[in-house]
Amino acid sequence: MPNPPFGRAGGCLMAPKPISPPPIPDDYPHSDLYRIRHSLAHIMAQAVLEKFPGAKIAIGPPIDYGFYYDFDLPRPIKEEDLADIEARMREIIAEGHAFTRRVIAPDEARELFRDQPYKLELIEDILSRGTDEYGNPLPPGEQPVLTTYKHATFEDLCRGPHVDNTRDINPKAFKLMSIAGAYWRGDETKPMLTRIYGTAWRTPKELRQYLQWREEAQKRDHRRLGKELGLFVFAPDEIGPGIPLFTPKGEIVRHLLESYVREVQTRYGFTHVWTGHIVREDLYARSGHLQNYADVMFPPMVDGDDRYRLKPMNCPSHMTLYKKMGRHSYRELPLRFSEFATVYRYEKKGELHGLTRVRSLTQDDCHIFLMPEQIQSEFAMLLDLVQEILGRFGLTNYQVRLSLRGEGGKYVDDPEKWNAAEAALRNALNASGLDYTEAYGEAAFYGPKADFVARDTLGREWQLSTIQVDFIQPARLGLTYIGPDGEEHTPVVLHRAIMGSTERFLGVLIEHYAGAFPVWLAPVQVVVLPIADRHAAHAQRLAGRLRTEGLRVEVDADSETLNYRIRRAEKAKIPYMLVVGDREMENGTVAVRMRSRKNLGTMTVDAFLARIRADIEAGT
RNA sequence: GCCCUCGUAGCUCAGGAGGUAGAGCACACCCUUGGUAAGGGUGAGGUCACGGGUUCAAGUCCCGUCGAGGGCUCCA
Secondary structure, X not given: OOOOOOOOOOOOOOOOOOOOOOOOOOOHHHOHHHHHHHHHHHHHHHHHHHHOOOOEEOOOOEEOOEEEEXXXXXXXXXXXXXXXXXXXXXXXXXHOOEOEEEEEOHHHHHHHXXXXXXHHHHHHHHHHHOEOOOOOEOOOOXXXXXXXXXXXXXEEEOOOOOOOEHHHOOOOOEEEEEEEEEEHHHOOOOOEEEEEEEEEOOOHHHHHHHHHHHHHHHHOOHHHXXXXXXXXXXXXXXXXXXXXXXXXXXXXXXXXXXXXXXXXXXXXOOEEOOOOOEEEHHHHHXXXXXXXXXXXXXXXXXXXXXXXXXXXOOHHHHHHHHHHOOOOEHHHOOXXXXXXXXXXXXXXXXXXXXXXXXXXXXXXXXXXXXXXXXXXXXXXXXXXXXXHHHHHOOOOOOEEEEEEOOOOOOOOOOHHXXXXXXXXXXXXXXXXXOOEEEEEOOOEOOEXXXXXXXXXXXXXXXXXXXXXXXXXXXXHOOOOEEOOOOOEEOOEEEEEEEEEEHHHHHHXXXXXXXXXXXXXXXXXXXXXXXXXXXXXXXXXXXXXXXXXXXXXXXXXXXXXXXHHHHHHHHHOOOOEEEEEOHHHHHHOEEEEEEOOOOEEXXXXXXXXXXXXXXXXXXXX
């Protein structure tokens, strides 16, 4: 977008440019960068051991943007300590130590790491699990090999690879970032270790690019933009943590999202139901949720002998509705019950996160009752529906994951149904042309599923759409339909959400659009700016006319300069500004400016209406 | 829940190694009526998250509670 030939240079208030972190090499595990990071992890461990004699070391791998190492420290570490450790690391690098690899016998390894309990655990694990140096299972008959890498005084159990010499690392291209707690092996029953994260690159330039990217990404964090744009707030003391309150502007966006989904899915043959907010606890005992999901349910409300729960999910309610509506013929199926239902989940406090992890969330939920032989065609239709809706938002960088059953006993034991359902989903996915990955052991206990996962600006993954096959609940709750043979059969249920939750979807969208919603979603689409007081009445009339055309319009007639009011409108990311003064009043025109700083000049009101309608239609 | 960091006006933040609170923005009023990114002035606004403790004296030090932020397998 060209800058106008006036005003300050820069454009710091425009939507952030889509910058990206430095690229991660193809075949990362065999790249120089991987060696650099892995070696820095060792160098950091050396520095930490020097500073904290007696520290226990756990693991220290390279990660996407750097590396970390986990320690069990004799006393708490502070963020100020990072500077010391970083300085010592630069010294070690400058000392120019070679990294040497050696194969080590199990007994020697046990001796070498006798004071390092985590390493000893790893040694036994490697020996018993039998994996090669890259963690892959060994061919039958081969023995696992233990290796160490040593530089300076520090020798670590490690599969490598490393740089040849510490001088191969640019001392100005890494930075220690943060301290975090991390459970040994990610298991919350195991000890909490101290993890130090660092970022590392080949060159100082790449490091700068990475740090700039993080800074830009933080600017489009939905929590920050939500506050700046006045979309939602939290009142943890008064209302409770994890329960967002939506302002008039935020509610409009919610409403538009839900209306849009409702409209599209109605076109696809969905119906809508409504099932309230609290449910007798006993229903969840029968559905199986009380046993499996009790920890995410709020405690019960007790009324004499009756116990109620805030609804954490809708399936039992929808199934009860199906049942109470009377007998169902196979001719009615598939029967699709959709509901924009606010449910409540008792998420752990440490896991709450803005709008993407909350305790009150509104699912665009749906349960589809159908015959087993209808799974594939219904699933194919759902894939179309999901793609149409995500496409409207320009969301295309999602991943599709087909979750299948794995080993272990948590899965409902009915191999025939599993095989049929998994084949149906796979066939439909193949026919759709979507790229997808298969994840064994990730299925729900009641059936396979397909998830659509999007990433936020900081690279965190969030599940949006989901389609799940359910073999178990319909039977547990006694659902039936009368088949063509006149007998009772149990329907299969598909659980389906497209946005997932309105709140999370909105959070992802705010970041996706950097707060600059497309015209059809913008809380305020047009602001009318009268130049002087004598134009205010005209501005109000103009706004009224635009409102009758269905637009969301405000008038900013404050006693501030025009420049000031333009700046305010652009900060609010309002798509269109209409400036009206003497000339426009006389000619019945408007001077149109966009939030992108592009000045469209003067046009008639009808021409403007045509333009904005085209934007709304196009979804831009 | 656990580890680290943090909690001062609506927002963003100052308050050097204890002595009873500041700025910018936003807000209100006045002046200004301005043609495409900040006109000027005046003013209001804070039990320094909450509860204990140390001290003659605590926003500043200690303990606890409640919130918020980052993180909690990308597996030698």
